[in-house]
Amino acid sequence: MRTCAESFEAYFLRPLGRAYGENLLPRGLDITFCDQLFLIGGGLMWNIYFAVLAVGIGFFLATGVALMKVSENPWLSRPAGAFIFFFRGSPLFIQFFFFYSMFVLLPRAGIDIPLGFTTLTVETRALTTAQVGGLFVLILNTTAYSAELFVGALRAIPKGDLEAADAYGLSGFAKFRRVTWPNMLRLAWPSYTNEAIFLTHSTTLVFLSAFPARQQSGEAFYYARYFVDQTFNPFIAYPLVAAYFIALTLVIIVGFGLVNRRLNRHLPRERRQRIRFRPQYIR
Template sequence: MSVDLATCYESFSGLILRSLGRDLGDRVLPRGLEINVCDQVFLIASGLVWNVYFAALALFFGFFLATAVALGKASPSKWLRKPAEWFTFLFRGSPLFVQFFFVYEALVLLPRAGIEIGPITLETQWMTRAWAGALFVLFLNTSAYSAEIFYGALKSIPKGDIEAADAYGLTGWSKFRRVVWPTMLRLAWPSYTNEAIFLLHATTLVFFSAFPAWQQMGDALYYANYFASQTFNPFIAYPLVGFYFILLTLLVIGLFGLVNRRLNRHLPRKARAKFRFKPQYIR
């Protein structure tokens, strides 16, 4: 495996945006003896765009659904509580890998021409692609786990905080926005940070799932596997993936740490909740 620094610029310009489409990079992936270390560094980095895409959007939309589900679980009404409990049980009780295959097969079985709703026909084929279908699965999965975290935080809110809000005459939405929701986030944020890290790592499962990489627009592991099969040397591509994800994990810890300090800014320094990285290898 040759390392020619003079060709690194060519690799960068031709491959750094390759995962976003063939028009933005080389139309043909490097093969065999053409492959150098720079090709692997930049093409695998290009694939990280999809891992960040999956993690960022699933976390963003999942945050709001998780909050709603957590409130549903805490509701005294069984019509809200039971669906929320079954939702979290279903997605926490089944493996993420199985969820990918189940949702993909369900989407494939839908009429390829679309679903007719009156005079309107809704297209469904686009949902079988990874950028949409895999994102949908990750969104539901992280929503279920985050909802359980938020629900635990809701049940842990000190009674004194609620009583103080009642004493000030806060009720309904005002009470939730000013007291309940900020306290819930403050208590849940260290655990939620771990969930964000786990979701980032779980995006690598998209490569192994049934969702295909459309027009070779794959994630980091997709290209790492390609290089390992072409060069018969897995000790460059896969460590590169691990290194990139370590950097992304440090970035997540830093960003979520800033939010954590913001949430706890009113507390004495010794009383502030600190984030501790506890990777969950088995859920």
């Protein structure tokens, strides 16, 4: 039997790949509690990777899509609406499926796009890995959900603020940056917190059926399922992964709460919006 320190050394970085720990995952009767604790905990780094990058990139894309959706030009608002409808209306699970099947069909060598003076080769090989392809799907998904939240917030911006901005002679980008955007963020932030939490939770779906875990390097829930398959005992691995996710959720709530405080710092205390953990949907 391994000691706890040995399993930490062997398995904590193992989710990065074979080079970072034992070649093989623990099997059968060889599995100790510490193995489960550290391998699942190590797998959490991929959950954090997916969540941070998807939320970080999706945030900016969502701002853009939300602005497109509220614009008066139908050439902008219609595609944005269709995008949001598609990604909010279909299960994330199916989206992973769909995109993985699509990525597999792309030629491995890359796609050549002739631009006249030169030929651009788009690398497509990485798209069939979860770390790139799965992240891509997650980004699109969170963009759609957050864009819908931002649209609601954009429509709820107090008219007086916008008129005041006009009166001050602000227009165009200056008005957006100084008045519209901070107001939108302030109004959308409590629900955006829930969106971030839910996105973090749905990173568990990445390896579920579509994207393969190369070299058995997967996220926390992938390892939890692996242990349950091996030990046929769901009462250790699943509660462990649940505990990790509760901890992660608390971290997100605290972090986003700090941002929320900053966004609302100009308001009197009773008008500030509190963050409430109210996830309204699963994917």
